[in-house]
Amino acid sequence: MRSLPLPEADRTEMLGVIGAASVEDLFADVPAFARLPGPVPGLPHHASEMAVERHMTALAARNMSAGSVPFFLGAGAYRHHVPASVDHLIQRGEFLTAYTPYQPEIAQGTLQVLFEFQTQVARLFGTEIANASMYDGSTACWEAIAMAGRITRRKRAVLSGGLHPHYVSTIETMARFTGDAIDARLPVLEEISDDQAIIAAIDETTSCVVVQYPDVLGRLPDLAAIAAAAQAKGALLIAVVTEPVALGLLASPGELGADIVVGEGQSLGVGLQFGGPYLGLFGCREKFVRQMPGRLCGQTVDADGKRGFVLTLSTREQHIRREKATSNICTNSGLCALAFSIHMTLLGGEGLARLARINHLRARALVERLSTIPGVSCLNGAFFNEVTLILPRDAREVVRELADRQVLGGVSLGRLYPQADALHRGLLVTATECTTDEDIARFVEALAEVLA
Amino acid sequence: MNAPNASGWRPELGAPSEGKIRTASGDRGLMLEEPLIFELGQSGKCGVDFEELEGDVMPSLGRHLRAAPVDLPGLTEPETVRHYTRLSRQNYAIDLGPFPLGSCTMKHNPRLNEKMARLPGFADVHPLQPVSTVQGALGAINELARWLIELTGMHGVAMTPKAGAHGELCGLLCIKAAIEAKGEDRPVILVPESAHGTNPATAAFAGFRVENIPATPAGRVDLAALTGRLGPDVAGVMITNPNTCGLFEPEMKAISDAVHAAGGYVYCDGANFNAIVGKVRPGDLGVDAMHINLHKTFSTPHGGGGPGSGPVVLSEALSPFGPLPFTARQADGTLRLIEEEDAPAEHPQGFGRMTAFHGQMGMFTRALTYILSHGADGLRQAAEDAVLNANYLLRSLDGVLDAPFGASGPCMHEALFSDDGLPEGFSTLDIAKGLIDEGFHPMTVYFPLVVHGAMLGAPPGRGRAAGPAPQPPARGPPAGRAGAGAPAPGAARRRPPRRRREERRGARKPVLTGRGHQLPAGTPSLSEIGGS
Numbered sequence: 001m002r003s004l005p006l007p008e009a010d011r012t013e014m015l016g017v018i019g020a021a022s023v024e025d026l027f028a029d030v031p032a033f034a035r036l037p038g039p040v041p042g043l044p045h046h047a048s049e050m051a052v053e054r055h056m057t058a059l060a061a062r063n064m065s066a067g068s069v070p071f072f073l074g075a076g077a078y079r080h081h082v083p084a085s086v087d088h089l090i091q092r093g094e095f096l097t098a099y100t101p102y103q104p105e106i107a108q109g110t111l112q113v114l115f116e117f118q119t120q121v122a123r124l125f126g127t128e129i130a131n132a133s134m135y136d137g138s139t140a141c142w143e144a145i146a147m148a149g150r151i152t153r154r155k156r157a158v159l160s161g162g163l164h165p166h167y168v169s170t171i172e173t174m175a176r177f178t179g180d181a182i183d184a185r186l187p188v189l190e191e192i193s194d195d196q197a198i199i200a201a202i203d204e205t206t207s208c209v210v211v212q213y214p215d216v217l218g219r220l221p222d223l224a225a226i227a228a229a230a231q232a233k234g235a236l237l238i239a240v241v242t243e244p245v246a247l248g249l250l251a252s253p254g255e256l257g258a259d260i261v262v263g264e265g266q267s268l269g270v271g272l273q274f275g276g277p278y279l280g281l282f283g284c285r286e287k288f289v290r291q292m293p294g295r296l297c298g299q300t301v302d303a304d305g306k307r308g309f310v311l312t313l314s315t316r317e318q319h320i321r322r323e324k325a326t327s328n329i330c331t332n333s334g335l336c337a338l339a340f341s342i343h344m345t346l347l348g349g350e351g352l353a354r355l356a357r358i359n360h361l362r363a364r365a366l367v368e369r370l371s372t373i374p375g376v377s378c379l380n381g382a383f384f385n386e387v388t389l390i391l392p393r394d395a396r397e398v399v400r401e402l403a404d405r406q407v408l409g410g411v412s413l414g415r416l417y418p419q420a421d422a423l424h425r426g427l428l429v430t431a432t433e434c435t436t437d438e439d440i441a442r443f444v445e446a447l448a449e450v451l452a
Numbered sequence: 453m454n455a456p457n458a459s460g461w462r463p464e465l466g467a468p469s470e471g472k473i474r475t476a477s478g479d480r481g482l483m484l485e486e487p488l489i490f491e492l493g494q495s496g497k498c499g500v501d502f503e504e505l506e507g508d509v510m511p512s513l514g515r516h517l518r519a520a521p522v523d524l525p526g527l528t529e530p531e532t533v534r535h536y537t538r539l540s541r542q543n544y545a546i547d548l549g550p551f552p553l554g555s556c557t558m559k560h561n562p563r564l565n566e567k568m569a570r571l572p573g574f575a576d577v578h579p580l581q582p583v584s585t586v587q588g589a590l591g592a593i594n595e596l597a598r599w600l601i602e603l604t605g606m607h608g609v610a611m612t613p614k615a616g617a618h619g620e621l622c623g624l625l626c627i628k629a630a631i632e633a634k635g636e637d638r639p640v641i642l643v644p645e646s647a648h649g650t651n652p653a654t655a656a657f658a659g660f661r662v663e664n665i666p667a668t669p670a671g672r673v674d675l676a677a678l679t680g681r682l683g684p685d686v687a688g689v690m691i692t693n694p695n696t697c698g699l700f701e702p703e704m705k706a707i708s709d710a711v712h713a714a715g716g717y718v719y720c721d722g723a724n725f726n727a728i729v730g731k732v733r734p735g736d737l738g739v740d741a742m743h744i745n746l747h748k749t750f751s752t753p754h755g756g757g758g759p760g761s762g763p764v765v766l767s768e769a770l771s772p773f774g775p776l777p778f779t780a781r782q783a784d785g786t787l788r789l790i791e792e793e794d795a796p797a798e799h800p801q802g803f804g805r806m807t808a809f810h811g812q813m814g815m816f817t818r819a820l821t822y823i824l825s826h827g828a829d830g831l832r833q834a835a836e837d838a839v840l841n842a843n844y845l846l847r848s849l850d851g852v853l854d855a856p857f858g859a860s861g862p863c864m865h866e867a868l869f870s871d872d873g874l875p876e877g878f879s880t881l882d883i884a885k886g887l888i889d890e891g892f893h894p895m896t897v898y899f900p901l902v903v904h905g906a907m908l909g910a911p912p913g914r915g916r917a918a919g920p921a922p923q924p925p926a927r928g929p930p931a932g933r934a935g936a937g938a939p940a941p942g943a944a945r946r947r948p949p950r951r952r953r954e955e956r957r958g959a960r961k962p963v964l965t966g967r968g969h970q971l972p973a974g975t976p977s978l979s980e981i982g983g984s
Contacts, residue, residue: 039828046827060573062588093547166808275579275809277759318653335755346499348526418793
């Protein structure tokens with residue numbers, strides 16, 4: 001639906017009030033050489049709603065959607081069932097078409113949602129507080145490192161090899177320009193994560209240790225041991241959760257000692273969407289609140305003494321502090337936070353535990369069946385809903401051949417680590433509540449065929 | 453779910469005041485009060501119907517298991533629907549009425565956008581699927597990229613930035629990488645005083661030192677001050693054009709030429725691109741990088757604060773330094789995704805990745821839908837109408853509000869006013885809150901900082917139809933009352949669900965999370981729910 005031109009009579013009357021002869025006169029400040037005489041050449045003109053719908057539907061039809069085939073991808077983006085009421089509620093115009101709640105009197109709906117969201121995230125992560133969202137998990141992760149640098153006044157971050165490689169790349173991009181030192185390492189294909197190696201890397205110059213939980217290979221690092229080692233040297237532990245459903249079953253990073261917990265909230269309410277928009281989650285200890293990036297919603301009372309909510313501690317933010325702000329973030333992921341919050345409200349703590357349990361049991365069934373294929377082994381001892389399989393050959397080719405057989409069979413480590421030959425036989429596979437017995441059977445059959 | 457409810461929650465009614473109606477529920481007619489979910493829900497309740505599975509999680513997760521479920525209440529589906537529907541009624545939104553926020557371009561969000569973004573072929577696709585299975589998604593990105601390049605007259609575009617400020621970061625990292633590639637050290641970025649706060653914040657975030665450039669009395673960048681400051685330590689300038697005073701920078705090309713001659717680069721904040729889309733190509737003005745807020749110019753919803761999307765168009769000089777990943781069309785017509793594997797050979801100078809995955813796909817599909825609906829002609833017409841609306845607003849308020857730059861000619865798609873001349877006792881905030889009482893979202897207030905008590909209005913949508921015709925929104929009673937010397941507003945406020953509050957009160961002693969619903973004794977343990 002396009003915004004149709006103003007009626008000519010309105011234009012004429014409005015130009016009369018303005019005192020201009022034509023709309024072109026209003027662009028008088030634009031030098032003549034830069035003014036286009038007509039629509040930008042070489043581009044199509046307007047199209048009807050039906051024609052646009054036809055075009056977009058044809059584009060969409062050229063994608064293999066996750067729900068149409070057996071599907072086992074994860075690696076930082078997970079396919080979960082989103083209850084119908086979530087998508088219905090986020091499309092209410094009062095949420096969908098609202099602005100950032102800078103005017104609290106007429107944004108109490110959004111503000112109360114953000115306050116509830118912050119509380120849900122804090123309780124999920126086991127942190128004292130959480131903010132009103134970041135862009136996604138990867139950018140939240142860099143923000144956490146920058147924040148740890150401000151708190152400790154140190155500029156060296158130690159990264160676990162189990163941190164998602166896109167997160168590592170995002171961090172390295174920023175660090176290259178800010179002058180922070182990043183001590184990163186590749187994952188090693190072993191059953192146990194590299195806890196001891198990163199503990200050994202912590203010294204008096206370390207601002208923070210960044211550990212993903214579960215890690216990118218699906219393993220479960222010992223956060224408590226790493227937290228103790230980091231804190232003994234005056235460094236912070238940043239825990240990264242890319243699959244929040246896991247926390248329905250697993251002890252929270254906060255209770256295991258993490259100082260800052262960031263994550264990707266896409267699993268709840270948001271959907272796959274080819275990678276975005278997603279939802280950055282960010283929680284930490286209350287004493288760090290003034291170093292936190294992003295918007296915060298706080299509870300207060302209005303002029304009548306009624307409880308209400310308001311964006312607070314804005315003196316950390318760019319619109320007040322400009323170059324001294326804790327971050328440059330402005331627009332965040334408001335509507336995705338709403339979707340996450342509604343889904344979490346439907347689940348409750350016990351529903352989340354049940355959902356997590358189903359995920360884990362599904363993954364166990366998947367691993368048991370795939371491990372029967374000759375040449376295929378599973379790296380992991382403990383895992384949640386994702387594991388690393390070791391195949392007899394480069395998993396990139398295997399994934400392509402599986403796709404030819406209408407099976408989306410996981411994420412190859414070669415795609416994620418093209419320069420690390422030692423990892424190329426690794427394949428990440430995930431099962432969720434969406435995975436059926438029939439999906440698993442078709443995957444096993446196709447993989448056996450491809451590897452035969 | 454009318455309060456008070458089973459959990460004992462009651463709306464906090466505050467002190468009784470004269471002339472106020474108090475009800476048992478705290479509601480007034482259909483103005484509904486609503487408790488927090490932590491006051492409504494009960495542990496053990498759940499609004500999701502699962503398939504049950506047999507099995508024991510203890511053997512494989514043992515020592516990693518949490519002791520008890522996350523301390524969060526559950527609500528049933530009808531309770532959930534009611535909770536969020538009631539909350540939604542406490543919001544103002546574009547769908548409810550005029551939203552004349554300057555520098556935010558709150559235009560209508562066409563519902564076809566929403567429908568297209570939800571096609572399973574876009575919404576239910578994983579970012580790491582084999583590229584042969586996502587040709588349509590890559591095609592949509594590529595098609596939108598081409599539109600953005602053509603509309604701006606630039607050389608390339610980085611599609612991955614997540615919002616405007618992230619786009620600014622992308623542009624500045626390109627500039628920094630280009631300077632590094634030349635073996636130079638240029639630590640300074642120049643930013644006009646009137647810039648959005650994100651500009652200096654982004655420059656600092658990217659490791660630059662920020663220096664401010666003053667504005668002229670006519671509300672433009674001071675060209676002499678700018679050129680006087682250029683030198684071997686200056687990496688570039690960040691200019692908003694049209695600027696935050698609602699004015700086009702007529703000397704933009706001269707600014708660009710001067711910056712380029714001094715070895716620097718020009719970043720343009722594209723927040724106000726809506727005023728010139730289809731009329732002016734920033735590439736023709738010498739711009740090296742500009743972000744485009746898809747949630748402003750191209751109608752993707754603001755969603756109460758995001759998600760946004762901020763693709764950055766780049767000049768030929770900066771394109772080699774753009775981020776990963778991006779799409780490339782092959783000879784046979786299929787699309788590739790250039791990621792880490794191919795970057796060393798095909799994009800060796802790129803500065804790397806700035807986020808996981810490929811950008812805000814859900815916003816790309818919405819923006820592409822809007823662009824295809826409008827076409828090159830319709831986008832141009834939308835810009836013309838936006839500028840016509842703003843000038844109509846500006847001139848309609850002659851003699852009501854002071855327009856500090858009103859004499860210097862027409863404005864672009866937003867009109868700037870100051871508090872100069874408001875009667876004693878009236879402030880910009882009073883005008884804003886008065887507009888709220890009248891059922892409007894106020895204009896942007898106290899920004900830009902270069903004008904005292906600024907009010908920046910961008911009349912959205914469709915001219916006179918945007919408000920109660922033929923009155924433009926801000927001509928409503930608040931400004932009129934101010935002019936008539938009526939008593940300062942304050943006591944009369946009663947329309948919105950919450951009244952003006954002590955906004956700083958939250959900051960002194962912030963309460964950031966709900967304390968309610970501690971798990972009661974006797975809550976089942978995890979092993980009883982999810983365990984063995």
